[in-house]
Amino acid sequence: MSTFKLDITREHCPMTFVKTKIELSKLKSGDVLEVLLTEGEPLENVPKSSREQGFNVLEVSHVEGLVHKVLIQK
16 A cells, blocks of 8 residues: 655645546545645545545545645545
8 A cells, every 4th residue: 555645735626536536546445545635625625536536535524724635545
């Protein structure tokens, strides 16, 4: 199992999940993608959309300021 990182703190919906999904498509089954994103729509939509696509959301946590981290397993 490997962990990969994606910073989408400067992206806006719907590009936040589009970029997340592209990165997830590159991973092997069991790998984890650590996504850094901002509060609001990205924080609401990325975990929800990931679950809807069949991915396992392991963790959603606050990093600092408006930045949060979402761990998604393929």
